Amino acid sequence: MASCSIEDVLAKAERDEAEKLKGITVNKELDLEFDPGNLLAFDKNRLDTREFKDNKREDFLRSLARDNTQLLINEMWKLPTERVEEIIVAKLPDPTTPFPREKPAPKPKPPTKWEQFAKLKGIQKKKKTNLVWDDVHKEWRRRWGYKRAKDDTKEWLIEVPENADPSEDQFAKRNKAKKERVAKNEYNRLKNIARAQKINVPGMGLAPTPRQSKAELAQAVNVAKISTASVGKFQDNLPKEKTPKNTGKRRKFQPLIGDFGSEKQKQLELLKVMDSKKPRLDITKAVNKQMREEDRESAHKRKQGFGKKGRRGNMSGKGKGKGKCPSVDCCQIHKASLVKQSQYKYPTPMGRNIGHS
Amino acid sequence: MKLPGSTGSCRFAGFTVCSFTCSRRCVQTYTMAHRDGIVKAKTRRSKRFLQSREPKLVEGQKSSMIIRGGNTSETVSQALKDVYALKKPNAVLYKRKNMVRPFDDSTALEFFSKKSDCSLFLFGSHNKKRPNNLVFGRMFDFHVLDMFELGIERFVSLRDVKTDTCPEGTKPMLVFSGELFETDREHQRLRNLLTDFFCGPRVSAVRLAGLEHVLHFTALEGKIYMRSYKVLLKKSGCRTPRIQLQDMGPSFDLVMRRSHMPSDDLYITAHKKPQVAKPKKKKNISHDAFGTRLGRLHMQKQDLDKLQTRKMKGLRKRRGGQTAETPATKAPRTDE
Numbered sequence: 001m002a003s004c005s006i007e008d009v010l011a012k013a014e015r016d017e018a019e020k021l022k023g024i025t026v027n028k029e030l031d032l033e034f035d036p037g038n039l040l041a042f043d044k045n046r047l048d049t050r051e052f053k054d055n056k057r058e059d060f061l062r063s064l065a066r067d068n069t070q071l072l073i074n075e076m077w078k079l080p081t082e083r084v085e086e087i088i089v090a091k092l093p094d095p096t097t098p099f100p101r102e103k104p105a106p107k108p109k110p111p112t113k114w115e116q117f118a119k120l121k122g123i124q125k126k127k128k129t130n131l132v133w134d135d136v137h138k139e140w141r142r143r144w145g146y147k148r149a150k151d152d153t154k155e156w157l158i159e160v161p162e163n164a165d166p167s168e169d170q171f172a173k174r175n176k177a178k179k180e181r182v183a184k185n186e187y188n189r190l191k192n193i194a195r196a197q198k199i200n201v202p203g204m205g206l207a208p209t210p211r212q213s214k215a216e217l218a219q220a221v222n223v224a225k226i227s228t229a230s231v232g233k234f235q236d237n238l239p240k241e242k243t244p245k246n247t248g249k250r251r252k253f254q255p256l257i258g259d260f261g262s263e264k265q266k267q268l269e270l271l272k273v274m275d276s277k278k279p280r281l282d283i284t285k286a287v288n289k290q291m292r293e294e295d296r297e298s299a300h301k302r303k304q305g306f307g308k309k310g311r312r313g314n315m316s317g318k319g320k321g322k323g324k325c326p327s328v329d330c331c332q333i334h335k336a337s338l339v340k341q342s343q344y345k346y347p348t349p350m351g352r353n354i355g356h357s
Numbered sequence: 358m359k360l361p362g363s364t365g366s367c368r369f370a371g372f373t374v375c376s377f378t379c380s381r382r383c384v385q386t387y388t389m390a391h392r393d394g395i396v397k398a399k400t401r402r403s404k405r406f407l408q409s410r411e412p413k414l415v416e417g418q419k420s421s422m423i424i425r426g427g428n429t430s431e432t433v434s435q436a437l438k439d440v441y442a443l444k445k446p447n448a449v450l451y452k453r454k455n456m457v458r459p460f461d462d463s464t465a466l467e468f469f470s471k472k473s474d475c476s477l478f479l480f481g482s483h484n485k486k487r488p489n490n491l492v493f494g495r496m497f498d499f500h501v502l503d504m505f506e507l508g509i510e511r512f513v514s515l516r517d518v519k520t521d522t523c524p525e526g527t528k529p530m531l532v533f534s535g536e537l538f539e540t541d542r543e544h545q546r547l548r549n550l551l552t553d554f555f556c557g558p559r560v561s562a563v564r565l566a567g568l569e570h571v572l573h574f575t576a577l578e579g580k581i582y583m584r585s586y587k588v589l590l591k592k593s594g595c596r597t598p599r600i601q602l603q604d605m606g607p608s609f610d611l612v613m614r615r616s617h618m619p620s621d622d623l624y625i626t627a628h629k630k631p632q633v634a635k636p637k638k639k640k641n642i643s644h645d646a647f648g649t650r651l652g653r654l655h656m657q658k659q660d661l662d663k664l665q666t667r668k669m670k671g672l673r674k675r676r677g678g679q680t681a682e683t684p685a686t687k688a689p690r691t692d693e
Contacts, residue, residue, distance in 0.1 A: 020594030038556050039568070042548075043534040047577055061584055062602055065573040068532045069588060070600045076568065077597040089562045098628055099553050102419055102476040103412035104498050105631030193394055 024074055026067045034075045037095030041072040112192040120257050152178075222247075410474050414631050418558040420447040422475040424466075426482025427456040432489050433481040435514045439607040440479055442515060443555070443585075445525045449473050459492050460615060463501045471499050477554055487614065493550055494617075497627040504617040505547050507581070511610035520605050523569040523587055528557035530568060530588070535576030543616055544576060566590070571602070583609040 033042040047064070079090040111119065118125075131140040134149040141149040158170040194201045201207070206220050222244065226232035237243060254263075273280060398404035423441050425434065441450045457465045459480050466478060480492040487508065494504035515522070531552055538548045555572055568588060575582040585606030590598035619627070641653040 023591075023593030023599040024595065024597050038552065039528060039530040039563070040552060040556070041530070041532045042538065043532065044536050044539050045534075046536055047534065047575070049578065058604075061573070061575060061582060062586070062604070064534055064575065065532060065571065065584060065586055066600055066602050068534060068573070069530065069571050069586075069602065072530055072532060072571075073568065073588075073590075073600055074597050076563075076565065081565070082562075084562070087564055088566075090565050091562045092560060095559070097549070097552060099549070100495065100497055100502060100624065100627035101629070102416050102497070104626070105629060106412045106414065190395065197393070 024070060026070050028067070028071070032068065032071050034072065035096050036075060036079060037093050038097055039072070039076075040095075040097060041068055041075070043068050110196045113188070113195070117257065414633065418447055419477050419553065420449070420473070420475045421477035421479060421554065422449045422451060422469055422473055423479045424451045424455055424457065424469065424481070425453065426480055426490075427454055428483055429454075429481055430483040430489060432509055432512050433483050433491070435516075436489075436491065436509060436512055436607065436609070437479065437481045439515050442525075443529075443606070447558075449475060459494065459501075459504055460506070460617060466494070466501065467496070467499050470496050479554075490614070491611070493547075493554060495550055495553065497619075497623070501617065502619050502623065502627055503546060503550060505543075505550060506614040506616065507611040508614050509609055510580070510612055511608075513608045515607055518604055518606065520587065520603055522605055526557070527567060527570050528560065528563065529555060529570040529572045529585075531555060532571060532573045533576075534573070537576035537579075538574075543613070543618070546618060547581075547613070547616075548574075570605075579612070581609075581611040581613065583607075583611065 028043070028045055030043075030045050033044070034040070035042075043064075076090060079092065081088050081090045083089070117123075128143060130143065132143050132149040133139075134141040141147060143149065152174065158174070160166060160168075160170060164170075191201070203223075206223060212220070225235050228235060398407055421444055423437050423444075425437060429437075437450065441448050451469070455465065457480065459466055466480070470476065470478065476496040478492075478494045478496070480494070482490045482492075484490075487506070489509040489512075490506060491509060492504055492506050495502045533548055533551075538544050551574060568590075571586050571588055573584045573586065575584075584604075585608060586602040587605040589601040589603060591601055593599040641655075643651050643653075645651055
């Protein structure tokens, strides 16, 4: 008896459930495909075309739509909900339908020259305050921009520095300096862009512009000349053109960010030298220099002995005008001999030779 | 790209500014120069505008442009206006006549797309050969990705249906019926395009009471029926409401005409997702059920004969035996 009643109770409960859900259940052959993220439902079932006649078309479509929408709504009500400001809101999952993008994905920008250097040296960006205290106006002002704290352009008085030309316009000089800084900034920005896009741009002054100075043109000509496969070896010169002889680097500098270890060593050594009280004298160098001097003196003396006296005589006449001694050493020797000659009480400029002739 | 040359006394100098005229090519170079960052924006507002047009990692909503063709009938004009009403905040309607033939020459469409930053388009026209023509299309990188030409056979406008409509900008529910959408490749793409066109903004959560609008597409006997209904949520026995639909809005009976499908690699490129930097997962570390952290060590293969073990004095071989262990090894502390 009890078992019967239990079964009855269960059956009754089931029927009640079915009654409740009667409103929202829909029978379909195939289940629908849902994409709640897009509020999308796709019904793959075959449509009965018999019901699809002219006058009943709308009704058929409406009932079909109602069934499918009911299923979609059932699906939506299964999603987790939360209460946002007294409104019940269902959280949507990510959409599963793949859509093509509007624009291609952005490529990560390569770092600029400064960013590379900062990364290498370990320089961190320091966050600066927006406002700075301005003592002149006694208030907080912007760091840069409209009505900034230290505004150079608003100064009506500029002191002329000691070593400057008094007739120079200091205001114009300041303006020009600012323009140069702005132009340099712009140039570097464009260079960064060119490097990022891997566009090869010609160096400073080589791109053609309306006005180019003589030096820039000459540089452009030289660069064009060596831009051949054999680096300008077989390029002929123009009739009066001279090949520049002093090409190449004249000084070699250490790279800016190179071997940190050796940089540290060098700087420590420098400090050590500065600290030590001893004078920095290289004895070997000093001795070698003295020896060379003496050798030169003796060589010159020998030459003097066998040398051309007549030429010396001529030289004395022209001495004050254009005449120069053939070598600087010669004059030095003469000065040295002057010192010696003073002992002999004949203070003639050319010393012994004149006496001789 | 031109770099600045030098002028006069200034070593670094000013640069040529591309003056903006209304010709198309100039617009292209101007926008490209802006995109490359060569020409900087002069105001904050313009900078924000240009940033909004840049490609982003995660894309927002696509806007669409609705263009009127060279000659349009009353049906087509009304249809365009109705679709514009459906897509209101993110659509532009070009009401003037534009002599454009999308299937022959798509450069005009691409120009419009670049100007208005829209990637979806709907082009309506009417001529004797193709009466009441609608072309739905999509762009990728301002080039046409795919296009579908549909002809309107029957159209009921918003004005003709005198019922109250749902507010502008509600995200509609989309329902597709018919196995044709599953089996035929063109119809599959069309389904994707229609979903893309009519689905609203991408949202993370939706108000359940606000699901009012549903667009229903049926593919039957080679035709596509589009109906738009207003959803009425009625009380049912349980939590989930019972649905009743009310006729609303435009309804179309469409027939598929021509189509332009993209090549497979273009389609794949368009779907490419950007490589978002994922945090590097530490390998060989795992956690067991009790929360203890376990690690894995990978060793080289060991020769078990030569393994260094505890030395048992008693087991040592006597007289010329293998004492590979040198006297330098420490004797173990514990006594054996």
